Amino acid sequence: MLRLSLLVLLLANAGYLAWSQGWMASLGWQPETQSEAFRLKQQMRPETIQVGAPNKTHSPTTPAQATPAPPPVDGPSRCWQAGPFDATQAAQLRQALYALELPSSAWELPASAVPGRWMVYLGKFPSERALEQRRTELSKQGMTVEAAGGTLEPGLSLGRFPTESAATRELTQALRQGVRGARVVQERTEATIYTLRLPQVTPAMHPRVEQLQAALAGKPLVLCTPS
Numbered sequence: 001m002l003r004l005s006l007l008v009l010l011l012a013n014a015g016y017l018a019w020s021q022g023w024m025a026s027l028g029w030q031p032e033t034q035s036e037a038f039r040l041k042q043q044m045r046p047e048t049i050q051v052g053a054p055n056k057t058h059s060p061t062t063p064a065q066a067t068p069a070p071p072p073v074d075g076p077s078r079c080w081q082a083g084p085f086d087a088t089q090a091a092q093l094r095q096a097l098y099a100l101e102l103p104s105s106a107w108e109l110p111a112s113a114v115p116g117r118w119m120v121y122l123g124k125f126p127s128e129r130a131l132e133q134r135r136t137e138l139s140k141q142g143m144t145v146e147a148a149g150g151t152l153e154p155g156l157s158l159g160r161f162p163t164e165s166a167a168t169r170e171l172t173q174a175l176r177q178g179v180r181g182a183r184v185v186q187e188r189t190e191a192t193i194y195t196l197r198l199p200q201v202t203p204a205m206h207p208r209v210e211q212l213q214a215a216l217a218g219k220p221l222v223l224c225t226p227s
Contacts, residue, residue, distance in 0.1 A: 077202045079224035080209070082216050083195035084112075089217045090194035096215035100208050108197040116190040118167035120174060122182050123148060123155020131156065141177060150187075158182060197224060 085093060090109060097107055122145075125131040131154045138145050138156070148155035158174055161167040167184045174182050196216075201209055209221070 077200040080198045080201050080221045081195060081224045082219045082221045084193035085196070085217060085219070087192060087194070092217075093194075093196060093212075093215045096212055100211060102205075102208065106198065106200065106205070108199065109194050110197070111192050111194050114188070114191045114193055115162055116186060117188040118161050118164045119148065119152075119185050119187045120158035120161075120167055120171045120182055121148060121152060121155055121185045122158065122179075123152060125154045125156075128154055138179065141179070143174070143177070143179065152185070152187070160187060199224070 090111075094109060097109075122134065123131070125134065135145055135156060138158075143158065145156045145158060147153065148157045158179070159167070159170050161170065164184065164186070171182055171184050198205075198209065198221075212221075
């Protein structure tokens with residue numbers, strides 16, 4: 001029995017050797033071999049590898065640049081005013097307010113009467129030196145004087161009055177005291193002025209209010225004075 005097993009094992013080894021070495025190729029029995037050309041063909045060729053851009057589908061997206069937040073539209077309202085304006089300036093300002101389509105409740109343009117004013121006046125003097133000499137003389141007489149101001153310079157004022165009659169009475173008294181060359185002049189004529197008021201300007205209204213600058217005749221917007 002042992003001899004039979006050894007014989008079978010020997011025959012099997014001999015058969016495998018003959019098959020693996022191709023000795024039985026004529027019978028169609030041979031192992032599948034790979035030629036050198038086939039092996040090289042199957043190898044990866046590094047020169048054919050292309051490094052491309054990463055797939056946009058899977059690439060991380062670049063974060064978009066942050067957009068500045070819009071200015072807040074909420075906040076406390078404040079009262080602003082500008083003026084005074086004469087009648088012509090007020091008409092132009094009113095047109096600008098209508099053009100901005102601001103509601104009528106958002107603005108006011110009230111009129112105020114400015115009374116005329118009269119002055120007991122000395123001048124104009126030919127020079128500042130002459131003015132100072134006359135000021136010194138009047139001070140010695142106990143008279144209170146001040147600069148006339150505006151288009152009346154160089155000149156001196158002996159007093160300002162709301163009516164012409166009041167100024168005339170003061171002139172009469174000055175003449176009795178020996179003041180020479182004084183006379184009554186109207187310093188300011190009676191007029192009507194207008195003041196723009198925006199009682200409740202919210203942050204959301206700022207862009208439209210800024211468009212009023214061209215119609216303000218150079219007058220700045222300031223916070224309203226307490227009434």
